[in-house]
Amino acid sequence: MSKGRLMVVDDESILRMDIKEMLQEAGYEVVAEANNGETAIELAARHRPDLIVMDVKMPKMNGLKAARIIYRSFDIPTILLTAHTEEELIAEAKEAHIFGYLVKPITEKDLIPAVEVAIGQSRHVKSLLGNIKEMEKKMEIRKRVEKAKGILMDVYQLNEERAYQTMRTYCMNTRKTMGEVAEYVLKNRALDIHSLL
Numbered sequence: 001m002s003k004g005r006l007m008v009v010d011d012e013s014i015l016r017m018d019i020k021e022m023l024q025e026a027g028y029e030v031v032a033e034a035n036n037g038e039t040a041i042e043l044a045a046r047h048r049p050d051l052i053v054m055d056v057k058m059p060k061m062n063g064l065k066a067a068r069i070i071y072r073s074f075d076i077p078t079i080l081l082t083a084h085t086e087e088e089l090i091a092e093a094k095e096a097h098i099f100g101y102l103v104k105p106i107t108e109k110d111l112i113p114a115v116e117v118a119i120g121q122s123r124h125v126k127s128l129l130g131n132i133k134e135m136e137k138k139m140e141i142r143k144r145v146e147k148a149k150g151i152l153m154d155v156y157q158l159n160e161e162r163a164y165q166t167m168r169t170y171c172m173n174t175r176k177t178m179g180e181v182a183e184y185v186l187k188n189r190a191l192d193i194h195s196l197l
């Protein structure tokens with residue numbers, strides 16, 4: 001199994017080849033190559049690499065702009081390659097989607113640790129974001145269940161405990177989730193509970 005799927009983007013084909021070799025020797029898979037920012041966006045969409053190693057100065061579209069678009073559209077981070085050390089560039093490179101920054105000439109000694117760290121960080125960020133989404137979803141369901149419970153209390157004159165237990169029993173009998181039953185109650189302002197009461 002490869003250590004990660006990468007895309008290499010640089011308008012100098014020799015440098016691209018060098019980087020590709022360094023990555024492959026270190027156990028990474030290079031799934032796509034591009035020589036400008038526009039093509040990089042297209043190929044990122046198609047191949048969905050884990051990480052992009054991308055030159056800044058390129059024809060058609062520069063690496064900074066392409067990296068921003070790719071991160072916003074597909075959630076893929078970039079390590080930037082540049083021969084320039086202008087402050088402005090470094091300031092821009094501090095944006096969230098830039099997971100590393102290497103100054104040319106690129107050596108294996110710099111490249112491989114940067115790639116390792118970037119892939120690790122990006123996986124960590126993704127799992128955190130996944131957890132947050134999961135929590136938000138659970139909280140949303142809890143809110144819907146509360147609301148549905150209120151409706152049952154109202155419509156069937158139940159106390160809170162009874163309304164909740166009724167929903168639980170209904171779930172078990174119908175093998176539906178609390179969320180599904182809540183949605184049903186919210187939509188119909190009723191539940192076939194007479195057999196349960």
Ligand SMILES: [Mg+2]
Nearest residue numbers: 011055057058
């Ligand atoms: Mg260039």
